[in-house]
Amino acid sequence: MSARLVVRFRRWVVVAIAVGALLFLAGSVWAGIDQVGAALATFHWPWMVPVLLLTLVNYGLRFFKWHYLLGRLGVSMPLVENLWNFAAGLAMVISPGKAGELLKPYVVRARTGAPMARTIPALVAERLTDGIAMLILAGLSVTTYAGDKIHYLTVPAALVIGGLAVLSSTRLSTTLLHLLGRLPLLGRVAHKLEEMYLAMRTCLAPLPFLLTVVASIVAWGAECVGYWMVFRGLGVGASLDVSVFLYAFATVAGGAMPGGLGVAEGALAGGAVALIPGLEQGAAVAAALLIRVATLWFGVLLGAAALFRVSALLGGQLDLDRPADASSEPLPPAAP
16 A cells, blocks of 8 residues: 555544544533533443444445446446445545545556546546435425524535536536636646546436435435434434434535534534434533444444555555546446
8 A cells, every 4th residue: 555645544534533532522511521421321332233234324325326337437347346445435534625535436447447537427426416315305304493594405405406407518518618628727638527527427317316316315314314323322302303304414514524524513413402302412412422433433444444455456556646547438428
C-alpha cells in the first residue's frame, strides 16, 4: 500500500476521532455527563446486534448499486474484488470533502483498465441517489415535525432537480461543455468532461435511476429503523415515524461535512429532545452516540480492514496521486 495513502488515512482517522470525541464531550456537558453515562448504562446491548445487521443491509444495497452501475458502463470487475473495493471506500467517508471515495474508481482502473473518467460518474450517481433517498425519507414527515425547517430539504432538492434537468437536455449539456472547454484550465480535459457526461447519462437513465433510488430508500430506511431500535434499547418509546425523520434529516443536514461529523450528531440529539416527549438530554446524546458508532464508525472500521486487502490485490501499489489514464473506450449507449 502506498505510504502516502496510509499517512493520509491515518491523519483523517486521527482528526475524525478527535472531532468525534470533542463532540461527544460537548454533548455530554450539554446534557450532563452523569445523565449520559446513566443512559448508556441502561442500554440493553443485545439491541446492537440487529442495529449492526441493518447497517450491513445498508452497505449491501449500496454495493449492489455500485456494482450494477459499473456493469451499465460496460466495466466488468470480479464481484468479490469489487466488494473489497467498495468496503475500502467506507473508510474514506471521513476524508475532507469525501474526496477519498475516489479510491473506488481508482482501484477499478488499476484492475480493469477502465479510465476514471468513465467510472467516476458511477460513484457520483451512487452517492446522488443516496442523497435523493434521504431527501425523500426526511420529506415524508418534515411538515409534521419541522415545517419551519423545510428549506433544508427544498433547497438541495431544487439543486438535484435542476442538475437532472440539465443532464437530460443534450443541447443544454453540450453547450455547457463547449463553454467549459474554452476555459484555459479545462480545455485540455474537455474530451474527458464529455466522456464523464455520457457516462452520467448512462448511470441516470430512467431504469437505472429508478432502480438505484428504490435501493437507496430501502438501504437508508434500514439505518433509520436501526436508530429506532437504539431508542428501544434505551427504553425510550420513540415512534418509528419520528425516528425515520430525525435520522434522515440529520443525515441530510450533515451531508456537507466529512462523515457528517458535528452537524449530524447535533441534529440527532437536539432534534430528539425537541420531538420526543419526555426524552431527557442524556438519553438523546446516548442515542446519537450509539447510532453513529453503529453506522459511521462501524463502516470506517470495516473500511480500514478492507484497505489492506485492496492493497494486496494491487500488489501494494495503492497510490491515489497517480495521474488518470488518458485512454478510454467508447461507452455503451444509454439504455432507457
